[in-house]
Amino acid sequence: MPPSEQLDTLVTVLDLVRSGISTRPEVIRRSGLGRKVVTQRLVQLGHAGLVTEGDLAPTTGGRAPRELQFHSDAGHVLVAELGATSISVGVADLAGRLLDQHEEGAEVPTRPDETLSRVAKLFDELMARRPAGGSPLWGIGIGVLGPVDWATGRPISLPTMTGWGDYPIRERFAEQYNVPVWVDNEVNLMALGELRNGLGQGERDLLFVKVGSGIGAGLISGGLLHRGASGSAGEAGHIIVAEDSQVRCWCGNSGCVAALASGSALAREGEAAAADGSSPYLATIRMGEHPRPIDAEDVVAAAAQADSAAAELITRSGQYVGKMLAGLVNAYNPALILIGGSVAAGAGDLILAAIRQVVYQRALPLATRNLRIALSPLSDRAGLVGAAFMVVDQLLSRKHLGRWIDNGTPSGRVDIIHASP
Ligand SMILES: [Zn+2]
Structure with a gap:
């Protein structure tokens, strides 16, 4: 096992190569380590099969440095x-x-x-x-x-x-x-x-919100996942967004965003819209030739067919999520919020527009000045x-x-x- 100070520099050099730094001079410059140390660590990483030093990199004159590459096929x-x-x-x-x-x-x-x-x-x-x-x-x-x-x-x-x-x-x-x-x-x-391979690359403060059958959030702060003292950080679904709501959540409270805006909530509200006839599209599914219960996907599909009651349900869901996010934005000041999960994947722009509107309206201007809100590109x-x-x-x-x-x-x-x- 390498001594501990060797291990520090080994990980530093490896992290730089993994992040795409491909020449020795650039590794030296970015790491602040001496040429000799960097050379020794690259030899060690080469022996371990983690870094290969291969083709000639493009050069602007002088001797061409060798191209360093993380050996991503090693395992x-x-x-x-x-x-x-x-x-x-x-x-x-x-x-x-x-x-x-x-x-x-x-x-x-x-x-x-x-x-x-x-x-x-x-x-x-x-x-x-x-x-x-x-x-x-x-x-x-x-x-x-x-x-x-x-x-x-x-x-x-x-x-x-x-x-x-x-x-x-x-x-x-x-x-x-x-x-x-x-x-x-x-x-x-x-x-x-998303941080390592999606839209979050290069960010250090990112919030991922999943709107699926439930609602949850993953928080990256200063480039690292924030897990909290006992692993429950990100249970944002139980933030209360409607004080006067009668809708009970499984957690025992009323008005939790998960109970009002998740896929399960959309299914419940979609059932009601089918029953009272306000959504002709959903009524056809519920009471048509092959009747079955309404799920969140039906509500998303109805909205896509310009069913106004279904579109309203999705907009309302987005507004509740936006309300939850406005609080999180004030508390954590992320640079990027990504919305994913099955409901977001289906209802895309409709839910995103509602979320954006509420966040920019309710969160502090200082916290939203450089804030981007987008759909998760990696999605599922x-x-x-x-x-x-x-x-x-x-x-x-x-x-x-x-x-x-x-x-x-x-x-x-x-x-x-x-x-x-
Ligand atoms: Zn709850």
């Missing part, structure tokens, strides 16, 4: 995102690029054992499709619905997630695949995915991309890299998770 990671109604899995390289992925419907909230068995089955299928002689598996990243105790990788108990509280997700996958495993709230991972891939970066960032961190770099791979090193900092 791969398996990632999964468990939503309320679906499972997504993927294989990513060490640069967070998804090489293969799969999504299917599932009843996640009430079935931890079945869900995780299915994830393992899908992981096996992805592995079987990998080219023969490919890179080794380096780690696994899993995003789950709701808050997670970051240190143990176990979900915090929620009444809406039967059986998931304290479930040893990390141990289960570490034992089966013999690699380090990290688990986090899927909304945190969406924020991380953000969680998987974020899960890949979570694993790779941890493996290549000051805390963990020294524990395995001498072996050339973290495969088989389930124990490094418990490394002291």
Whole structure:
């Protein structure tokens, strides 16, 4: 294991190369380290198979520097995102690029054992499709619905997630695949995915809001995920946005934004609009030839067909989300807010316009002066991309890299998770 001062400079040099700095002089300039130290670290990183020094970079005169490259094919990671109604899995390289992925419907909230068995089955299928002689598996990243105790990788108990509280997700996958495993709230991972590979690249203060069957937020502050003292940061769905509301939330309060503006709320309000005839489009679904209950997707589809009652429901949902965000903007002053999740993906511009209007109207001008609000460009891939970066960032961190770099791979090193900092 490299001595600690060596490890500091090793991670500094590696981070610069990972961020795209491709010449030795530029690494020296940005790191503030001496030429000799940088050369030694690059040799070490080369031996570990993490950095390659290859083709000649374009030059403006003098001797051409060699092009440095992070070896993103040195290993791969398996990632999964468990939503309320679906499972997504993927294989990513060490640069967070998804090489293969799969999504299917599932009843996640009430079935931890079945869900995780299915994830393992899908992981096996992805592995079987990998080219023969490919890179080794380096780690696994899993995003789950709701808050997670970051240190143990176990979900915090929620009444809406039967059986998931304290479930040893990390141990289960570490034992089966013999690699380090990290688990986090899927909304945190969406924020991380956008920060590292989406519209958030180059930002340091970013808020990701998921409007799906529930509502949650992931906060990046100063370039790092803010998880809070016990992992529950970002449970923004329970911010009260309507004091006089009679709508009860599962948390016991009334007027929570999740109870008023989420996909579940849209489904409930859509049912009412079908029943009282204010939405002809939804009434046809509810009482037509093949009657069925209204869901959030129906409301989104109705709005897209210029059904004014449905459009109004989505606008109102956006206004409630905007009200919640105005408070968060005042408190956290992000530079960028990204809106994702199934409702936002479907209702796009309509919900975004309502959110923007309320945020710019209600938040302090100082906090909104340079604020951008946009739809998540990675959308349904953000969680998987974020899960890949979570694993790779941890493996290549000051805390963990020294524990395995001498072996050339973290495969088989389930124990490094418990490394002291
Ligand atoms: Zn609530």
